[in-house]
Amino acid sequence: MSNSVALLKTLVGFDTTSRESNLQLIDFVRSYLEGFDVPCELIYNDERSKANLFATIGPADQPGIVLSGHTDVVPADGQPWTLPPFELSERDGKLYGRGTADMKGYIACVLALVPSLIEASLRLPVHIALSYDEEVGCLGVRSLLKVLEQRPVKPLLCIIGEPTELKPVLGHKGKLAMRCDVQGHACHSAYAPLGVNAIECAAELIGELGRIGRQLKDEHLDPRFDPPYSTVQTGVISGGKALNIVPADCRFDFEIRALPSQDPALVAQQLKAYAEQQMLPRMRAVSEQSDIRFSELSAYPGLATDARSQAAELIATFCGSDDFGTVAFGTEGGLFDAVGIPTVVCGPGSMDQGHKPDEFVSLDQLTACDAMLQRMVASIRL
Missing domain, CATH: 3.30.70.360 (Alpha-Beta Plaits)
Structure with missing residues (x-):
């Protein structure tokens, strides 16, 4: 079992339906990162029942890359699942469970990347940003962005890992x-x-x-x-x-x-x-x-990143493709862009599987996402 799959198994096991707290998942991620001596910053909601997480690996005084994902998932209630939604199941090269495509598969790949980030001598930092309540209106990330907006050094790129089959997406409505x-x-x-x-x-x-x-x-x-x-x-x-x-x-x-x-x-x-x-x-x-x-x-807000921008150039390098597209669904990308953080959308899996019973992401897509993130690391080494 790869590190990404093992981590995805744990992440899927947390019921982070938007109506529920995400703190068990956040506590797991914090403990995981602190095991690598990576400090985490938590930004709670008013009731302290949910939290965003932000962590930095590398030189914090340089503009870096944000790997961003939301921790909440849509309900599985009333859907005709043939497999348990909050347990990871594997069949024929596919990993089933609520959130596997949207978007815990990406988060698992990001967490699996941490040992490589620690071992590398990075000239630019990599930030991990996890939010709550995206599925009910992109609500939670706003308090995180208020914090980031005040910081003197802005990231030069945010990669929102919504499922695009790892095709680089520069726009949505x-x-x-x-x-x-x-x-x-x-x-x-x-x-x-x-x-x-x-x-x-x-x-x-x-x-x-x-x-x-x-x-x-x-x-x-x-x-x-x-x-x-x-x-x-x-x-x-x-x-x-x-x-x-x-x-x-x-x-x-x-x-x-x-x-x-x-x-x-x-x-x-x-x-x-x-x-x-x-x-x-x-x-x-x-x-x-x-x-x-x-x-x-x-x-x-919508997202419309310029295909000639540095952000577009970077994601094309990481993906090995400049065949940029758009998606019909919304993301937190427009909110990142609005506070001056250039943003693209690119992640494993397809939204064709998102929000449906027996949601899945393929093992091939997780492997390809791991490879994309490793190319990113290679490009920002000293």
Whole structure:
């Protein structure tokens, strides 16, 4: 069993579903690193139930390379797993378990690299950054980035190890998730015109979202992405008590996944303007208590690293390829980039397996990731 596989077995054994604490995993990593005399810095959440970890190997006064991964995983509840999700299982060259692809496989390879980093005489440092709550809106890494932003020496590259089959990725869309609460006015359905039907008002807003989405599709295209335009979709809706009651309340959640060149907040502003100018006057003409309220659920920026940048040049050297791509899913990369840390996405496995029952990463992909990281070490030796 390789060091990466052995470490992955341990990491998968920790249930770090986003609703749970990640401290057992973080304590394991801290103990592992301290066994090599590598000190760790922990940045806790307010409840001290979760933590980010940051560690440095090499000369800290030089700009280095961040190897970054999130420790949380999506739930396995209700999925038809044929293997235990929090135990590593091997079949036909594949390693199964929750988080193997997204993204404990990468973290295992990073930890397995530590002995090589210790033995090498590094001219640049390598930083290990582990975060929490990425899967619920890239929440945890923000407190870590506040700390790094204040430091005098910024890393010259961050490699986010999300699963890309080790193909270098320079871009992804940003995301804004919103909630809309519609307050209408209830009455007996036999007198429907005397009420304000919150469900129908919500439906009108959702229809307007669809119109905005079609406009985005027609006006803004970037062929590097699939789909090549910003998208809008409503994913959750609830409202109503009974068929013979005009509903007073309705709630729906929607998201905007925007090209890096576009601000998703502009879509939300368009919808708010429509609500305020077109809908609320009609609603309040029937009931002054009618209202439409919007609240942000989560957001993260897109990523668009220049293919001519030093960061792109470095990842191409490590991967042996300058065939740069983009991904449809979001990462913490845009947040690193926003504080002045150039970022790329490159990791073992495929997101085609992520978030699914019987999630897996292949042994070949872990071996290839180990090799990529060794090439990185070779490039930053004295």
